[in-house]
Amino acid sequence: MSDEDEAPMEPAEEVIAEEIDEIEEPKELTLEEQLAEALVAAETAEKEISYRDADIANMRKRHTQERLDLIRYGSQNLSRRLIDLLDDFDRAVTAMPDNTDDSIMEGITMMRNNLEKAIIADGAKKIEVTEGQKFDPKNMEAITTIPPSEEHPLGVVVQVLENGWMMHDRVLRPARVVVTAVE
DSSP states (O other), rough: OOTTOOOOOOHHHHHHHHHHHHOOOOOOOHHHHHHHHHHHHHHHHHHHHHHHHHHHHHHHHHHHHHHHHHHHHHTTHHHHHHHHEEEEEHHHHHHSSSTSSSHHHHHHHHHHHHHHHHHHTTEEEEEEEOOTTTTOOOTEEEEEEEOSSOOOOOOOEEEEOOOOEEEEEEEEEEEEEEEEEOO
16 A cells, blocks of 8 residues: 555544554463462352352241241131131020020030030130239230229239130230229
């Protein structure tokens, strides 16, 4: 090519050409440097793998526990509804007139008892509350309070209005009680 064929460079092109000249060729790493970089990369990968393995193990444990809880407590909503039905049976037996046929009373009592057995078979149990027992807000609900007396000191159950129920370690329904308290 002749000098005439070459056009003069514009200023922007000169800057780009200078920058291209300044770019260095990648430096060749020695074998030791390559080995050191590979070891660092391997350590990093091992840490990431161990963290992910731990996450997977934790997810499996959590999933297993959730499945066990679902099996263990799966019937709690049905049990809650059946407990209300059990109370209805108790109220019906109490409200029956004295002249009611014994076979009818026997049948209602038998159905009530079978219903209670079914609830207990699912893992529910009554919360045992007696008069004079100390009030426990974890499994009791104070419906009303009365002032303490010599017979009933402060913070004790005076009367059980409704039985409470638990399923394993969860309260399905707290016992509803009258308790002594300062007004």
